[in-house]
Amino acid sequence: MYPYRFKITLIIFIVFFIGIVVRLFQLQIIESNKYKGISQNRRIATYPLEATRGTIFDRNGKILAVDQHTFDITVQYKNLLYCYVRDNNAVSRIDGMKAHKNATKTCGECHENQDVWVEKLSQLLGIPQNKLLSHTKQVVEKMERLKQNVEQKLGRATRIKEEADYYPIASDVAWEKVIQIEINQNSYPGIRVTPRPKRIYPQEGLASHILGYMNKLNEKEWKAYSDKWNNFILNSNSTGTDITPLLYDGYGENDYIGRNGVELQYEDELHGERGKRFEEITCKNTQVEKVILERPPVSGNDLYLTIDTQIQAYAEKSLGTNRGTIIVMDPWTGEILAMANYPRFNPNDVNEDFSKLIKNPSKPFLNRAIQGALPPGSIFKLITATAALSTNRINTQTTYECHGYTNYKNIIFRCWSAYGHGLVAIQDAIPYSCNVFFLETAKILGGDPLYTWAKNFGVGEKTGIDLPYEKSGNMPKMMNTATVMNVAIGQGALLTTPLQLARIYAAVANGGTLVQPHLLLKLTNGQGEVVRLFKPEKKQKLPIQPAALDILRMALQEVVIRGTAKNTGLDVYKVAGKTGTAETGRQKDNHAWFVGYAPYDSPQYCFVILVEHTPGHGAEIAVPIAKELMSYLFPELNEAS
Numbered sequence: 001m002y003p004y005r006f007k008i009t010l011i012i013f014i015v016f017f018i019g020i021v022v023r024l025f026q027l028q029i030i031e032s033n034k035y036k037g038i039s040q041n042r043r044i045a046t047y048p049l050e051a052t053r054g055t056i057f058d059r060n061g062k063i064l065a066v067d068q069h070t071f072d073i074t075v076q077y078k079n080l081l082y083c084y085v086r087d088n089n090a091v092s093r094i095d096g097m098k099a100h101k102n103a104t105k106t107c108g109e110c111h112e113n114q115d116v117w118v119e120k121l122s123q124l125l126g127i128p129q130n131k132l133l134s135h136t137k138q139v140v141e142k143m144e145r146l147k148q149n150v151e152q153k154l155g156r157a158t159r160i161k162e163e164a165d166y167y168p169i170a171s172d173v174a175w176e177k178v179i180q181i182e183i184n185q186n187s188y189p190g191i192r193v194t195p196r197p198k199r200i201y202p203q204e205g206l207a208s209h210i211l212g213y214m215n216k217l218n219e220k221e222w223k224a225y226s227d228k229w230n231n232f233i234l235n236s237n238s239t240g241t242d243i244t245p246l247l248y249d250g251y252g253e254n255d256y257i258g259r260n261g262v263e264l265q266y267e268d269e270l271h272g273e274r275g276k277r278f279e280e281i282t283c284k285n286t287q288v289e290k291v292i293l294e295r296p297p298v299s300g301n302d303l304y305l306t307i308d309t310q311i312q313a314y315a316e317k318s319l320g321t322n323r324g325t326i327i328v329m330d331p332w333t334g335e336i337l338a339m340a341n342y343p344r345f346n347p348n349d350v351n352e353d354f355s356k357l358i359k360n361p362s363k364p365f366l367n368r369a370i371q372g373a374l375p376p377g378s379i380f381k382l383i384t385a386t387a388a389l390s391t392n393r394i395n396t397q398t399t400y401e402c403h404g405y406t407n408y409k410n411i412i413f414r415c416w417s418a419y420g421h422g423l424v425a426i427q428d429a430i431p432y433s434c435n436v437f438f439l440e441t442a443k444i445l446g447g448d449p450l451y452t453w454a455k456n457f458g459v460g461e462k463t464g465i466d467l468p469y470e471k472s473g474n475m476p477k478m479m480n481t482a483t484v485m486n487v488a489i490g491q492g493a494l495l496t497t498p499l500q501l502a503r504i505y506a507a508v509a510n511g512g513t514l515v516q517p518h519l520l521l522k523l524t525n526g527q528g529e530v531v532r533l534f535k536p537e538k539k540q541k542l543p544i545q546p547a548a549l550d551i552l553r554m555a556l557q558e559v560v561i562r563g564t565a566k567n568t569g570l571d572v573y574k575v576a577g578k579t580g581t582a583e584t585g586r587q588k589d590n591h592a593w594f595v596g597y598a599p600y601d602s603p604q605y606c607f608v609i610l611v612e613h614t615p616g617h618g619a620e621i622a623v624p625i626a627k628e629l630m631s632y633l634f635p636e637l638n639e640a641s
Contacts, residue, residue: 048252051272052197054300056211056262058309059335059521065211065263065347067197071173073121073181074166077143079190083118083133084140117188124177125170132169139167166192199256205346207312209367210305210339210467210519212261213347215354216254225251260365262303262519264468269523269532272300301531304521306335314632315340318625324592324611325368325498326629331506331597331606334515334536336465339369368610370463370470373495377582377618378433379593380459380490382504382552385426387453388441389548396551399425402436408482413439416581416617430555431563433579435489442488447478450488456542457504458514459496464537465517473497490582498608501595505577508552509603512542557600564619565594572637573630574599577607579618588615594622598630605633 056065122129143162150160178193185191199214217225251257252274258264275297315326315338328338343364345357357364366372388394404420406413415421415435421428429437442450454460460475476493478484486492499517507514516536523532556576559565564579577596584590592614597606607629609622631638 046276046278049275049277049297050197051274051297052299053272054270054302056303058305058307062309063202065201068200069195070198071178072168072194072196073170073173074168074192074194076166076190077163080136080139080167084136117191120187124180201347205344207307208344208347209341210261211347212263213259213350214256214263215259216256222251222253265466266303270300273298299526301523301525303523305519306521308337312338318628322611327369327498327502327608329502329506329517329606331509331603334517336517336519341368369498370467373471373473373497374591375491375494375582376496376501377490377580377593379501379578379580379595381438382578383454383457384438384488387449388445391449393445394426394441396425396427399423400437400440402434406436406439411482413485427555431558433564438488439485442485443481447484450484458500463499463503463517466519471497473500498610502606502608505595505597506606507542509597509606512544512549514540514542565623568623569627573634576600581617589613592616592618592621594618594626
């Protein structure tokens with residue numbers, strides 16, 4: 001019984017096998033020319049589908065940067081090539097064709113209707129034909145070099161996929177024009193309307209140094225970003241993640257990327273993933289037969305910043321046309337509420353104005369809040385006082401007589417007041433900003449404690465803010481007493497950024513915690529789900545005694561009540577702070593500072609105001625700006641002011 005079944009199974013298997021062999025013989029031998037013809041006449045073309053970049057919002061959901069769809073007109077390569085040859089430009093492979101050599105007619109006569117699209121498109125868009133075709137030479141020369149290289153490697157004439165591609169000739173075409181092209185396709189052969197996202201900054205130049213700007217990838221960068229994307233795909237696949245690399249692309253050759261600010265810092269999160277369309281085309285006329293597969297792009301994540309647009313706008317208004325910066329920060333969390341700079345730029349116009357902006361001596365691209373490393377002047381005296389109090393070199397009973405100057409080994413160090421301040425203790429030295437008190441303190445303090453405490457406060461180190469190109473400043477080693485004295489009053493080789501100073505004064509306001517300044521509030525995906533929240537990397541408790549903190553806080557309050565910022569109206573807003581004037585070495589050229597927090601009994605805001613290269617002093621220049629800023633932050637107190 002069983003041998004009989006086995007024979008039947010074997011016969012079925014043999015018949016099935018013979019059927020497969022016969023069918024293969026038929027396809028590969030008998031009908032080979034048929035399918036060879038199909039394969040030679042048809043190709044699969046792939047086209048990228050651009051992803052929408054993530055939107056950037058402020059903390060209240062106001063849009064700061066968004067992608068808007070715009071339309072480009074792209075032309076198939078064969079049409080550009082024809083127009084190029086028609087204008088009596090030589091193309092070696094065409095000039096060498098036998099049919100081309102023997103033709104008695106001109107190129108235009110042989111292909112008399114193939115340039116109709118140029119004339120019609122020129123009329124429709126109101127753009128001269130020569131301008132429409134201005135990039136034709138560049139495209140043709142690049143393509144012909146590529147084709148020649150491929151044919152040399154293969155040793156035969158061949159058609160490369162780039163010949164079926166479309167190349168842009170007009171950008172940002174109005175919707176009304178696009179509709180006319182779409183409904184009259186026969187009048188525009190070889191023309192394709194290509195939607196493209198365009199980055200728009202609705203608030204114009206507001207917070208431009210925070211946002212940054214977009215710029216096109218160069219060839220070297222495109223390769224680097226492509227390699228980075230390919231490595232990401234490989235790593236993802238190795239962990240079993242379904243990335244489907246055949247259906248997604250990282251970056252295209254003409255993509256725009258973030259060049260500065262959060263656009264650069266969060267490029268990977270904002271960029272998104274380009275989709276793909278697979279089309280079957282006929283090689284003869286490169287017409288699309290059908291769409292085989294289309295994978296839609298994946299939009300980038302949306303970025304919510306800690307910035308308050310209203311506070312940012314008022315900070316920029318308060319700064320006016322003074323070259324400098326204003327920072328407003330939450331002293332408890334490190335959230336940046338405003339970071340104003342002047343001069344500024346409009347990120348919408350950067351690509352058109354780049355050469356002019358980059359040559360501007362005022363350096364409009366410089367984010368002075370994090371890149372302006374300058375001597376802090378008297379602002380640094382807070383650290384000198386902290387170091388001296390914490391090491392018991394001085395206390396509230398320590399006094400020095402200020403006659404307007406002091407000396408060390410025949411070197412004269414002057415106080416800003418030529419007449420002096422008389423007998424001064426620490427609770428007077430900070431409000432009056434007495435140089436002599438801190439110079440004398442430096443003599444007994446020494447360089448090592450001052451250096452250690454400056455480092456504790458993060459002087460000479462990056463704050464870790466989520467912005468690119470932050471400067472670290474410089475905290476010099478002090479090899480002799482004279483150098484210690486100079487640094488103790490914020491001069492010499494000492495350099496700090498405004499953001500470092502904001503962090504220092506925030507630590508005094510919040511009870512001794514050095515917070516990490518940041519701009520990221522959260523990242524959300526297309527469904528509005530939170531994919532990332534800010535997590536501080538640098539947050540440390542400083543070893544300051546509560547008694548020392550109380551002395552410093554009281555002295556900073558007195559600056560506004562009876563010190564260098566008295567009678568300015570700041571006392572109404574309960575501001576505690578310190579004025580500073582850093583000399584640049586040039587006559588009547590200073591950096592004017594005012595740094596502090598408010599209200600002093602329950603701090604809500606820490607702020608830094610810097611005006612660079614001004615003949616005035618901190619109290620004269622920076623304090624009035626602080627007054628204007630406070631009037632917005634605390635509108636309920638304006639009547640009392």
